Amino acid sequence: MKISRRQFLQGSVLATSAATAPWMVHGESVERPMQYRALGRTGLKVSEIGFGGYAIKDASVIEYALEKGINYFDTANCYPAASETSLGIGLKGRRDRVILVTKWCPHHDGKAPTKANFIAQLDESLKRLQTDYVDILLNHQMGPSDGESRGTDFSRLNNPELWEAWENVKKAGKARFMGVSGHEGNLMEIMNHVVDSGKFDVVLCRYSFLNYPTETDLIKKCAEKNVGFVAMKTLAGAKGANVEAFHKNFASYKQAALKWVLSNPHVSNLIISISNKNQVDEYAAASGAVLTRRDTELLAEYRRLFSNEVCRFASDCEPACPNNVRIADILRSSMYFHDYREEKHGITEYASIPAASRAQHCLGCPAPCEQICPHHLPVKKLLLDAHADLTV
Numbered sequence: 001m002k003i004s005r006r007q008f009l010q011g012s013v014l015a016t017s018a019a020t021a022p023w024m025v026h027g028e029s030v031e032r033p034m035q036y037r038a039l040g041r042t043g044l045k046v047s048e049i050g051f052g053g054y055a056i057k058d059a060s061v062i063e064y065a066l067e068k069g070i071n072y073f074d075t076a077n078c079y080p081a082a083s084e085t086s087l088g089i090g091l092k093g094r095r096d097r098v099i100l101v102t103k104w105c106p107h108h109d110g111k112a113p114t115k116a117n118f119i120a121q122l123d124e125s126l127k128r129l130q131t132d133y134v135d136i137l138l139n140h141q142m143g144p145s146d147g148e149s150r151g152t153d154f155s156r157l158n159n160p161e162l163w164e165a166w167e168n169v170k171k172a173g174k175a176r177f178m179g180v181s182g183h184e185g186n187l188m189e190i191m192n193h194v195v196d197s198g199k200f201d202v203v204l205c206r207y208s209f210l211n212y213p214t215e216t217d218l219i220k221k222c223a224e225k226n227v228g229f230v231a232m233k234t235l236a237g238a239k240g241a242n243v244e245a246f247h248k249n250f251a252s253y254k255q256a257a258l259k260w261v262l263s264n265p266h267v268s269n270l271i272i273s274i275s276n277k278n279q280v281d282e283y284a285a286a287s288g289a290v291l292t293r294r295d296t297e298l299l300a301e302y303r304r305l306f307s308n309e310v311c312r313f314a315s316d317c318e319p320a321c322p323n324n325v326r327i328a329d330i331l332r333s334s335m336y337f338h339d340y341r342e343e344k345h346g347i348t349e350y351a352s353i354p355a356a357s358r359a360q361h362c363l364g365c366p367a368p369c370e371q372i373c374p375h376h377l378p379v380k381k382l383l384l385d386a387h388a389d390l391t392v
Contacts, residue, residue, distance in 0.1 A: 031281075034069025035288040039268045040228030042177050042201050044099050044135065046072045048262055048287040050230065050271035053083045055342065057275065062090025064277045066097060068284045074101040074204075074230075074271045076140060077125045078108035088130035095131055102129065103181060104165075105140035108352075113156065118165035122174060136202055137166075137175035140182075154193055177201040179228070186315065191218055195227050206233035207267070209260045209299050210310055216264070223266040231270040234261045236302070237310035238339040253302060256295035258286035273340070308376050311335070317369035317379060323361035326353050327369060327379060334386035350390035359387035 036045040050072035075083045102125045106117040169175045179202030180194045194200050222229040235257050261270050311331035318327050337346025367380040
């Protein structure tokens with residue numbers, strides 16, 4: 001059955017009423033026990049579905065996720081303060097049952113990446129999380145340090161202050177393992193550098209069925225070097241985020257996308273943003289489930305409808321821009337605003353981009369970026385729409 005983009009977004013082809021759970025199959029509730037995988041050389045066993053804590057405000061949802069077998073909880077110092085605070089409340093008295101992850105990122109607060117600032121930021125996170133240690137500490141968004149550089153820039157990863165801070169917090173027992181997160185345009189170069197360095201235990205990296213062609217090689221390398229690979233941004237733009245179910249016998253697009261990621265045996269687990277109990281049920285049901293023909297047909301339908309609207313953030317087109325517009329960063333901000341329904345986050349991310357690199361410079365431009373975009377996106381229109389919506 002073919003449907004239109006408008007039908008997909010409006011949900012006019014739902015095979016069930018809004019009251020029917022999207023994890024229902026043939027009218028029967030599906031509830032499988034959570035499956036667990038090894039997280040690289042850490043020795044930790046992590047739930048296939050991880051709890052992305054960016055949007056969490058209700059501590060009872062965290063308790064509910066634990067009941068459903070989720071033991072991997074991801075947050076960050078630079079997320080809304082409610083994220084770490086809610087996790088601290090929800091995990092109180094249960095700390096020994098979970099693997100807790102936070103990120104340090106002084107550059108998000110406009111602070112210098114010094115040893116003192118790294119340590120102070122982690123201490124602030126630990127206070128909100130109501131714990132004296134995290135299992136994994138991720139260096140967040142390890143892209144170009146000045147926000148303007150083209151190509152590969154490893155200055156954040158090679159910062160001696162970072163390594164001095166790490167040795168300090170590790171010796172103090174405040175963090176057990178170290179990793180890197182990123183979704184910059186030069187992601188493959190950065191993550192290959194990370195894995196090849198041998199210094200990091202875990203990588204958090206975007207991965208979906210609309211992924212980089214070379215990303216499966218990176219994931220295989222992680223497995224070979226015993227580095228844990230955690231997937232994020234698994235919904236490939238989440239263009240159907242407002243659709244709770246799709247056709248094909250109540251199949252859930254979100255479940256299909258998660259099952260696709262987990263079908264790669266070298267993936268340690270994935271994290272997905274969770275803010276309510278219904279999401280816990282829907283996403284947890286993907287663990288241990290087989291990727292079916294219905295799922296692949298559903299993903300193919302999504303690809304047909306949205307492939308030329310979803311930016312892969314690979315920055316392939318940016319070298320052609322005469323105005324040095326930060327195309328990938330702008331379209332990621334737009335994704336948060338329009339598709340993830342995280343309007344404030346999208347606006348904040350866009351505001352953090354230097355004015356000289358924002359999308360107003362696309363006015364009057366002949367858009368040479370579109371000529372080399374391998375996915376044939378209407379880049380100029382997407383950028384100008386983003387600028388109009390994200391400018392406060």
